[in-house]
Amino acid sequence: MYHWIPFWPDTAAVNAVVVNNLYIAELGLSGLIMVTVVAMMLTFCIRYRKAASNSRADLETKTWRFEILWTVATLGAFLILFVWGAQVYIWLYKPPPADEEVYVVGKQWMWKVEHPGGQREIDALHVPVNKVVRLVMASEDVIHSFFVPAFRIKHDVVPGTLETLWFKATKTGIFRLECTQYCGLQHATMQGEIVVMEAPDYANWLDSQGVEESLAQQGAELFRAHGCSGCHGKNSTIIHAPSLTGLYGTVVHLQDGSIRVADEAYLRDCILNPRSFTVAGYPPVMPDFSGQLGEGDLLKLIAYIKSLGGKREAGR
Amino acid sequence: MSTTTFDDTPRIEPTARPSYLTEENTVASWLFTRDHKRIALLFFASITFFFFVGGGAAALIRMNLATPEGLLQPSLYNRMFTMHGIIMVWFFLIPSIPTTFGNFFVPLMIGARDLAFPRVNLLSWYVFNLSGLVVLYALIMGAADTGWTFYTPLSTVYANGYVFAAAMAVFINGFSSIMTALNFIVTIHRLRAPGMTWMRLPLFVWAIYAVSVVMLTATPVLAMDTFLLAVERFIGIGLFDPRHGGDPLLWQHMFWFYSHPAVYIMILPAMGVVSEIIPCYARRPIFGYAGMTIALMAIAILSFFVWAHHMFVAGISIYAGVAFSLLTFFVAVPSAIKVFNWTVSLHKGRITFDAPMLYALGFVLLFTLGGVTGLMLATLAVDVSVHGTYFVIAHFHYIMVGATVSAFFGALHYWWPKMTGRLYPEMWARFAAILTYVGFNLTFFPQFVLGYLGMPRRSYTYPAEWQIWNVLSSAGASILAVAYLLPLLYLGWSIFRERKADANPWAATGLEWTTPSPPPTHNFERTPRVSRGPYNYDPENDRFITQEGTPHAR
Ligand SMILES: [Cu+2]
Ligand SMILES: [Cu+2]
Numbered sequence: 001m002y003h004w005i006p007f008w009p010d011t012a013a014v015n016a017v018v019v020n021n022l023y024i025a026e027l028g029l030s031g032l033i034m035v036t037v038v039a040m041m042l043t044f045c046i047r048y049r050k051a052a053s054n055s056r057a058d059l060e061t062k063t064w065r066f067e068i069l070w071t072v073a074t075l076g077a078f079l080i081l082f083v084w085g086a087q088v089y090i091w092l093y094k095p096p097p098a099d100e101e102v103y104v105v106g107k108q109w110m111w112k113v114e115h116p117g118g119q120r121e122i123d124a125l126h127v128p129v130n131k132v133v134r135l136v137m138a139s140e141d142v143i144h145s146f147f148v149p150a151f152r153i154k155h156d157v158v159p160g161t162l163e164t165l166w167f168k169a170t171k172t173g174i175f176r177l178e179c180t181q182y183c184g185l186q187h188a189t190m191q192g193e194i195v196v197m198e199a200p201d202y203a204n205w206l207d208s209q210g211v212e213e214s215l216a217q218q219g220a221e222l223f224r225a226h227g228c229s230g231c232h233g234k235n236s237t238i239i240h241a242p243s244l245t246g247l248y249g250t251v252v253h254l255q256d257g258s259i260r261v262a263d264e265a266y267l268r269d270c271i272l273n274p275r276s277f278t279v280a281g282y283p284p285v286m287p288d289f290s291g292q293l294g295e296g297d298l299l300k301l302i303a304y305i306k307s308l309g310g311k312r313e314a315g316r
Numbered sequence: 317m318s319t320t321t322f323d324d325t326p327r328i329e330p331t332a333r334p335s336y337l338t339e340e341n342t343v344a345s346w347l348f349t350r351d352h353k354r355i356a357l358l359f360f361a362s363i364t365f366f367f368f369v370g371g372g373a374a375a376l377i378r379m380n381l382a383t384p385e386g387l388l389q390p391s392l393y394n395r396m397f398t399m400h401g402i403i404m405v406w407f408f409l410i411p412s413i414p415t416t417f418g419n420f421f422v423p424l425m426i427g428a429r430d431l432a433f434p435r436v437n438l439l440s441w442y443v444f445n446l447s448g449l450v451v452l453y454a455l456i457m458g459a460a461d462t463g464w465t466f467y468t469p470l471s472t473v474y475a476n477g478y479v480f481a482a483a484m485a486v487f488i489n490g491f492s493s494i495m496t497a498l499n500f501i502v503t504i505h506r507l508r509a510p511g512m513t514w515m516r517l518p519l520f521v522w523a524i525y526a527v528s529v530v531m532l533t534a535t536p537v538l539a540m541d542t543f544l545l546a547v548e549r550f551i552g553i554g555l556f557d558p559r560h561g562g563d564p565l566l567w568q569h570m571f572w573f574y575s576h577p578a579v580y581i582m583i584l585p586a587m588g589v590v591s592e593i594i595p596c597y598a599r600r601p602i603f604g605y606a607g608m609t610i611a612l613m614a615i616a617i618l619s620f621f622v623w624a625h626h627m628f629v630a631g632i633s634i635y636a637g638v639a640f641s642l643l644t645f646f647v648a649v650p651s652a653i654k655v656f657n658w659t660v661s662l663h664k665g666r667i668t669f670d671a672p673m674l675y676a677l678g679f680v681l682l683f684t685l686g687g688v689t690g691l692m693l694a695t696l697a698v699d700v701s702v703h704g705t706y707f708v709i710a711h712f713h714y715i716m717v718g719a720t721v722s723a724f725f726g727a728l729h730y731w732w733p734k735m736t737g738r739l740y741p742e743m744w745a746r747f748a749a750i751l752t753y754v755g756f757n758l759t760f761f762p763q764f765v766l767g768y769l770g771m772p773r774r775s776y777t778y779p780a781e782w783q784i785w786n787v788l789s790s791a792g793a794s795i796l797a798v799a800y801l802l803p804l805l806y807l808g809w810s811i812f813r814e815r816k817a818d819a820n821p822w823a824a825t826g827l828e829w830t831t832p833s834p835p836p837t838h839n840f841e842r843t844p845r846v847s848r849g850p851y852n853y854d855p856e857n858d859r860f861i862t863q864e865g866t867p868h869a870r
Contacts, residue, residue, distance in 0.1 A: 008768075009768060009769050019697050019701050022695065029688075029691075033688050034684060037655060037659055037681070037684050040659045041659050041662065041680070041681070044659070044662035044663050045662060045667055045677075048598070048662060048663065048667050049667050049668075054664075056600075056664045056665075056666065056856040059600060059601070059664055059855070059856075060603070060663070063604040063607065063657075064604075064607075066603075066656075066660070067604050067657075070652065070656050074648075074649055074652040078645040078646075078691065081695050082641055082645045082694075084695070085694075085695030085699075086637075086638045086641055086642075087697075089637060089641075089697045090634055092697060093700075094634070108474070141474060142467075142473075143630075145629065147705075147772070149701075149769065152701035153701075154701060154703060158558075158631050159469065159558050160559075160564060161558070161631065163631055178772050180704030180772040180773070181467070181704055182462075182463045183470060184461070184470060184474055185390055185391055185461070186390065187774060187775065188775035188776045188778075189777065273561075290559070
């Protein structure tokens with residue numbers, strides 16, 4: 001419905017529609033402000049140019065009334081924009097329950113994508129139309145920013161943590177994927193495409209990728225290879241370590257009395273910074289794995305831990 | 317115009333004493349001068365040089381973007397936009413108006429003989445040039461490749477350009493800012509002439525005061541931040557690099573804690589200039605003087621509480637984003653008040669359209685457009701979509717280049733006769749003013765469109781379908797280049813050829829116009845006594861009263 005507006009980017013997701021409306025309202029208001037200022041300026045410049053003979057008597061001296069009027073008027077208008085913008089922002093950044101989850105790793109200078117089924121792609125992301133897709137994003141080096149102009153969604157991908165972003169495409173087709181945070185030499189070419197497909201096509205595409213193992217299965221292997229199962233495994237008796245079954249999405253009580261939701265970023269922290277916090281009731285013996293696991297491996301482990309069950313709400 | 321006659325202007329007797337320009341002529345008398353007027357000219361030479369260095373980088377950028385394939389190697393392009401940003405921000409925009417017109421006119425406008433600490437003033441110029449040498453070293457050796465924002469961990473671990481030298485240039489430069497700011501604050505507090513109360517200060521002086529407070533408080537944070545950057549880059553202590561336990565966002569918080577106020581460091585003095593020019597050429601008092609002073613100080617204070625609006629998509633907590641958005645809308649209110657006050661200050665005036673006025677009116681329009689697009693960026697959800705794109709580039713160039721540089725040129729023309737004792741060629745100046753306005757809009761308006769379409773900033777290449785907008789922008793930039801170079805020519809010519817200016821060629825009210833043009837070294841023959849506020853213009857009878865209380869017909 002926005003395609004007739006000139007110089008307008010594609011509108012291909014529910015997110016984009018919501019942002020469009022706000023943007024149009026703001027363009028309207030900005031136009032109004034500009035027109036008011038220009039009209040006032042022009043009128044005064046013409047009526048009161050040196051050569052004009054209009055009366056200059058009775059200059060307004062009580063300026064306070066006007067100042068207060070303007071302050072209130074602009075503040076009122078600004079508050080409306082603020083509330084509207086903030087509402088949409090919260091909505092944009094709090095993902096609803098996801099239909100599909102995809103893992104994205106940014107690195108100089110490419111986007112690596114891993115689907116839960118184990119399908120991988122580079123600088124491309126295939127997704128089904130009309131489905132809520134949730135992205136879990138990591139960076140291997142510097143800060144990147146994941147931006148899809150046609151969806152109006154963007155989030156920086158900061159090394160050292162995981163970020164999430166969601167969208168629901170409403171149009172099939174190919175859309176630009178960009179990096180909008182300067183990330184070094186080839187930042188300009190760190191681009192790719194989002195391929196939005198009908199559900200059956202998407203299923204076919206997934207099948208045709210020829211993968212043997214899902215992400216969680218690959219994670220299970222890592223879980224054994226790195227010795228996690230020795231402590232966290234079902235029949236591990238040597239060490240008193242928490243079971244990870246059903247952990248994802250629950251509220252975890254820490255030794256220092258604080259609580260955290262066991263989302264992806266938490267799981268990542270557990271593996272890389274176990275020294276900085278301890279789960280209540282357990283000895284602080286979990287080894288530090290930083291430096292041993294790349295972002296890709298971490299995401300696999302996390303996918304595995306998630307596959308052990310848990311509450312869906314972690315998606316929010 | 318500029319042939320105004322003053323029937324009852326008391327003649328300021330041509331004194332036997334020479335002006336500040338002719339008093340001494342040796343090179344040493346310039347390099348070791350403690351006269352604020354000479355130091356202002358020294359600064360003027362330095363920043364003009366850097367303006368054209370930064371402008372040269374901009375020319376390369378726009379040349380490269382005229383075609384999607386580009387001309388420059390990616391690494392060269394990246395280094396050019398980095399150096400363009402660093403040089404324009406710290407070596408032109410931040411010092412621009414304060415160190416030149418502030419230096420020259422604050423003492424004259426408050427009726428003082430000099431700044432409070434003349435030696436510190438001179439030292440500030442030397443420190444500035446030292447930092448300038450360091451930045452030139454960085455540029456010549458191969459330049460930094462991080463963007464002017466030095467985001468970590470790119471700048472500390474991954475970038476391989478001359479990041480350390482560039483950061484040190486910024487670090488040293490800060491000391492010059494701090495010295496100049498301190499000097500202004502003390503001067504404005506202590507050296508006002510008898511009768512020059514706070515509510516009689518010209519708005520330009522208020523603006524310099526506000527900006528000095530911001531400079532003095534914000535700059536140390538930048539110094540710490542660049543210092544920490546150097547520590548991580550050299551010693552590898554994990555401050556920002558997450559692989560060593562650092563926090564990449566810490567850099568951004570500290571950087572923007574300085575650099576958002578820095579935006580206001582760049583615009584507040586410009587606001588002050590425009591508040592001088594508009595009443596003089598509209599021949600009426602500024603509308604809402606008290607409101608203007610309050611707005612200036614409100615902006616200065618609020619500017620410290622909005623830094624995280626540069627980080628809405630960077631992974632700060634959602635609710636922090638909401639709070640910073642609200643605060644950002646608050647800081648927009650005083651700016652809106654100022655725009656309305658300038659506009660209404662034309663009502664019932666007796667307006668002439670000399671070059672300074674054209675620049676000032678252009679300032680108001682460009683500032684307003686920059687302002688409304690700022691509102692869009694303050695709106696969280698819209699920022700999510702345009703952050704990091706050309707929309708942001710366009711927005712801040714409207715404020716920092718469109719508005720500030722227009723005000724700079726406005727000030728230059730307005731005070732030229734006072735500084736040099738010569739008038740300037742009015743027609744050429746008007747032509748340059750209009751050309752600036754046209755060239756500027758042609759350069760930067762298309763970038764709003766590009767931004768919303770999704771063109772990321774800091775890209776040396778782009779898809780072919782966006783070429784048309786980029787070509788428009790590059791064409792505008794070449795017009796702008798002419799508009800910025802022109803004054804150099806005709807003002808240079810005017811020093812030797814134009815008619816001599818008398819003390820008050822624009823029939824203005826401020827104290828700086830009560831002393832000969834150019835002023836003697838000690839500024840005033842006798843200390844002025846101030847008896848009224850700054851803008852006593854009477855458009856009904858076309859009269860004005862100077863701040864000392866002498867009435868004049870125009
Ligand atoms: Cu990038
Ligand atoms: Cu800011």
